[in-house]
Amino acid sequence: MANVNANDFIVTDKNIRLSERPTRIDLFDDKDDAKDTIKDNAKEIADLAHKLYAEAGRSVLIVLQGMDTSGKDGTTEALFHRTPPLNVNVASFKAPTKKEIAHDYLWRVHNVCPGAGQITVFNRSHYEDVLVVKVKNFVSAATIEQRYDQINDFERLLVENGTTILKFMLNISHETQGERLRERLVESHKLWKFNPGDLEDRALWPEFMDAYQTMLRRTSTHHAPWYVIPSDCRKTRGAIVSSIVRESLEKMDPQYPDPGFKPEDFEI
Amino acid sequence: MANVNANDFIVTDKNIRLSERPTRIDLFDDKDDAKDTIKDNAKEIADLAHKLYAEAGRSVLIVLQGMDTSGKDGTTEALFHRTPPLNVNVASFKAPTKKEIAHDYLWRVHNVCPGAGQITVFNRSHYEDVLVVKVKNFVSAATIEQRYDQINDFERLLVENGTTILKFMLNISHETQGERLRERLVESHKLWKFNPGDLEDRALWPEFMDAYQTMLRRTSTHHAPWYVIPSDCRKTRGAIVSSIVRESLEKMDPQYPDPGFKPEDFEI
Numbered sequence: 040m041a042n043v044n045a046n047d048f049i050v051t052d053k054n055i056r057l058s059e060r061p062t063r064i065d066l067f068d069d070k071d072d073a074k075d076t077i078k079d080n081a082k083e084i085a086d087l088a089h090k091l092y093a094e095a096g097r098s099v100l101i102v103l104q105g106m107d108t109s110g111k112d113g114t115t116e117a118l119f120h121r122t123p124p125l126n127v128n129v130a131s132f133k134a135p136t137k138k139e140i141a142h143d144y145l146w147r148v149h150n151v152c153p154g155a156g157q158i159t160v161f162n163r164s165h166y167e168d169v170l171v172v173k174v175k176n177f178v179s180a181a182t183i184e185q186r187y188d189q190i191n192d193f194e195r196l197l198v199e200n201g202t203t204i205l206k207f208m209l210n211i212s213h214e215t216q217g218e219r220l221r222e223r224l225v226e227s228h229k230l231w232k233f234n235p236g237d238l239e240d241r242a243l244w245p246e247f248m249d250a251y252q253t254m255l256r257r258t259s260t261h262h263a264p265w266y267v268i269p270s271d272c273r274k275t276r277g278a279i280v281s282s283i284v285r286e287s288l289e290k291m292d293p294q295y296p297d298p299g300f301k302p303e304d305f306e307i
Numbered sequence: 308m309a310n311v312n313a314n315d316f317i318v319t320d321k322n323i324r325l326s327e328r329p330t331r332i333d334l335f336d337d338k339d340d341a342k343d344t345i346k347d348n349a350k351e352i353a354d355l356a357h358k359l360y361a362e363a364g365r366s367v368l369i370v371l372q373g374m375d376t377s378g379k380d381g382t383t384e385a386l387f388h389r390t391p392p393l394n395v396n397v398a399s400f401k402a403p404t405k406k407e408i409a410h411d412y413l414w415r416v417h418n419v420c421p422g423a424g425q426i427t428v429f430n431r432s433h434y435e436d437v438l439v440v441k442v443k444n445f446v447s448a449a450t451i452e453q454r455y456d457q458i459n460d461f462e463r464l465l466v467e468n469g470t471t472i473l474k475f476m477l478n479i480s481h482e483t484q485g486e487r488l489r490e491r492l493v494e495s496h497k498l499w500k501f502n503p504g505d506l507e508d509r510a511l512w513p514e515f516m517d518a519y520q521t522m523l524r525r526t527s528t529h530h531a532p533w534y535v536i537p538s539d540c541r542k543t544r545g546a547i548v549s550s551i552v553r554e555s556l557e558k559m560d561p562q563y564p565d566p567g568f569k570p571e572d573f574e575i
Contacts, residue, residue, distance in 0.1 A: 123384040
């Protein structure tokens with residue numbers, strides 16, 4: 040199986056140009072190779088997730104961002120289709136409710152961050168507050184400008200308190216999005232995913248790419264880096280993301296905890 | 308594969324005697340047969356869960372109750388080890404916090420009930436408030452007495468608003484619990500699950516069985532029935548519960564929703 044090198048996808052360049060990052064790469068010999076990588080990673084992730092659950096100390100936050108059809112649901116599936124939901128959950132962020140909007144934009148996010156032993160996937164995230172909110176001018180430019188540092192500080196708080204943060208920008212081409220939207224219209228079991236409103240965002244593609252680029256430049260930090268994932272091919276996308284998540288969990292090396300007693304002290 | 312008949316496990320008798328319900332049955336020819344049933348059900352449950360997610364209308368609440376080592380985690384795994392966490396999550400109930408205890412006992416429970424399209428597993432539940440709370444006399448007998456009807460009313464509220472409730476009492480013998488606790492002390496990867504406090508509950512086994520029996524008599528309703536699952540054999544337990552959950556999802560028959568527009572109206 041092809042070896043995924045996380046460094047090929049991480050963002051460390053403060054002047055990164057998103058247009059220079061590929062939406063498609065030939066990393067695997069064929070689709071089966073990518074598929075096998077996903078399967079293999081999914082089993083390993085399940086084992087590591089169980090140890091993290093037992094350890095009940097640290098936690099993991101996985102942020103998935105990308106344009107419509109970039110594969111946020113599909114990536115979640117690739118990562119965790121073999122992991123029971125004991126300590127894994129998904130938080131989806133839609134347009135904020137009245138109550139949520141009455142608070143600062145990180146309030147609802149903080150509320151669903153993973154606790155000890157937990158893994159949480161953010162399907163969209165607080166980054167919408169510097170993406171769609173920026174593109175559509177829902178708040179002033181000065182407010183957006185403040186948010187990058189606020190987000191970095193917020194994420195440092197989480198990291199310093201035991202959370203590992205992995206952020207993935209699922210990078211697709213305008214052309215591939217067009218294909219996938221057409222697929223949704225044609226295949227009856229995908230039609231429910233089509234939202235006419237998505238076409239409005241599609242029309243603002245350059246503005247969105249610009250907002251993503253600024254987001255990457257300003258919020259890819261040492262403590263919570265962004266990875267830009269070529270996502271025109273679903274299998275390649277799943278294989279890369281699951282390899283990076285697996286490697287991060289392996290580095291965390293979760294352990295069954297010391298119970299703090301001697302087994303031989305008990306007779307049952 | 309053996310056919311699981313849900314009616315063999317449901318509680319309809321208001322005078323049920325828990326001691327007459329088996330903790331072990333020979334339902335499958337061998338372990339492989341039970342294992343194949345679990346695998347087959349898990350794949351089917353994954354498909355149905357995905358349709359429920361797409362439908363985004365109704366929801367499912369699965370309540371797991373049982374003595375320590377009865378297999379609440381293991382059952383969750385058997386049910387959902389093939390379902391991605393997109394719309395499935397687990398809520399575990401431990402001793403209430405100060406804030407939770409300042410509210411009625413259903414407050415924290417209501418807060419984590421499944422929304423539209425969601426499946427939530429309760430690993431322990433509001434039933435602890437008529438089990439451990441009763442056995443240890445944390446509240447008065449009169450208060451316990453009120454709770455059965457309060458719980459039935461609360462669950463009817465959920466059901467009438469679109470939630471299907473399935474409640475499983477994982478029925479193990481005192482002897483099997485002893486074996487499993489000893490296992491936890493001997494096998495290093497299970498030691499983290501051993502809690503010396505569990506032995507206190509074990510010493511109160513007859514009192515707990517009595518509280519479970521009253522719970523079954525008073526709260527197995529037409530809208531939210533209890534199933535008593537023979538749980539001395541892990542594979543049989545998983546096979547029976549997953550068969551009942553699968554059948555319930557099949558009866559719900561979730562559908563991809565009508566999008567409310569004509570696909571041909573869009574050109575992309």
